[in-house]
Amino acid sequence: MEKTQESFDYILWSPLSERRRLFGGDFSGELLGLGVWAEGAYNQLEDSDDFGQYLLGADYTFESGLYLIGEYYRSELGRTDKSEYTFDDWMRLLSADGENLGVDYISSGEMYPVTELLNWSNYLIINLNDRSGILFPWLDYSFSDNTEIILVGYVPFGEEETEFGEFGIGGFARVRVYF
16 A cells, blocks of 8 residues: 655654555464464655564453453564654654554453443553553443443553653543443
8 A cells, every 4th residue: 555644743843744655464363262363564665764563462251251362562663772762752652643662562451341230451551672561450330231431540650761651640531322
């Protein structure tokens, strides 16, 4: 696929535009009772450095309803050392582009149906390069087939100037009503 990619130069404070070719693929299936999947994309850019993004994951649901998931993600757009993070990298992380700062990540999660209407989950993302991460405890309660409330916390950890170590503890609540 070929298209024009729009981005923003935060040093020059101006939009950038360049042609991009994207090559990618994915698969999903089952192996020894585990759900498995992989995705890959390689980006050829007209002016900027080319980069790849790759994901490998697996999940499993036990008879009790406990669901486990794990993924490894690699982005060649990132940096392997936190001292290499640039202002542009931080702005891209906080912008709509939302790219990660590091190269290698693992994530894991679990969801357990505490009752028929209440699910408890925990999700964890770790930047393997700067050793920072974030934990998301999550409660999801269904009042009915059409209404639910979701409570999500986030607990970051890591040294200063790491991807997740700069953020404070927080959370949010969301109510969904379906019509």
